[in-house]
Amino acid sequence: MNAQETRCWRWNQEPPRAQCVGEAREIVRKTLADWGLIALADEVTLIVSELMANAVIHARSRVKLTLAVNGAYLSGEITDHGPGWIPAASPEVADVDSESGRGLGIVAALTHSWGAAPNLDGQGMRVWFAVRKPA
Ligand SMILES: Nc1ncnc2c1ncn2[C@@H]1O[C@H](COP(=O)(O)OP(=O)(O)OP(=O)(O)O)[C@@H](O)[C@H]1O
Numbered sequence: 001m002n003a004q005e006t007r008c009w010r011w012n013q014e015p016p017r018a019q020c021v022g023e024a025r026e027i028v029r030k031t032l033a034d035w036g037l038i039a040l041a042d043e044v045t046l047i048v049s050e051l052m053a054n055a056v057i058h059a060r061s062r063v064k065l066t067l068a069v070n071g072a073y074l075s076g077e078i079t080d081h082g083p084g085w086i087p088a089a090s091p092e093v094a095d096v097d098s099e100s101g102r103g104l105g106i107v108a109a110l111t112h113s114w115g116a117a118p119n120l121d122g123q124g125m126r127v128w129f130a131v132r133k134p135a
């Protein structure tokens with residue numbers, strides 16, 4: 001494995017197919033195996049799954065997944081072209097009986113750091129995360 005590598009995948013259908021979330025999960029497992037980081041596969045699969053699901057459900061636009069390994073971190077970014085939103089500084093805690101509203105809390109709990117920002121070229125958002133590689 002190279003010390004530094006970046007790969008990206010695009011789903012260009014609008015609205016996106018729900019299956020792209022499962023396809024992204026498979027991509028994560030395969031890519032982390034290629035990079036010798038299978039120990040991170042369960043948590044990164046869950047993170048990417050939540051963020052891809054948000055792009056499909058809330059942005060309803062084409063979506064791009066980028067994964068990168070660099071130094072001490074495995075990082076990723078999910079870019080959409082939806083309406084965007086302004087995330088709370090820390091994810092809202094979902095009501096105990098709510099059926100939704102937990103995805104970003106899961107992302108926050110599993111990552112070293114994460115964030116969201118508007119795309120620089122206009123519409124949509126990118127949500128990024130970084131996870132520490134095992135020593
Ligand atoms: N890519 C996105 N585009 C637009 N809005 C988004 C996006 N991602 C998240 N949001 C907004 O942030 C809110 C919180 O997201 P979060 O993933 O925590 O919960 P949820 O998607 O509503 O429910 P759950 O993930 O538990 O099924 C969403 O309800 C939505 O309003």
Ligand SMILES: [Mg+2]
Nearest residue numbers: 050054103104
């Ligand atoms: Mg969600």
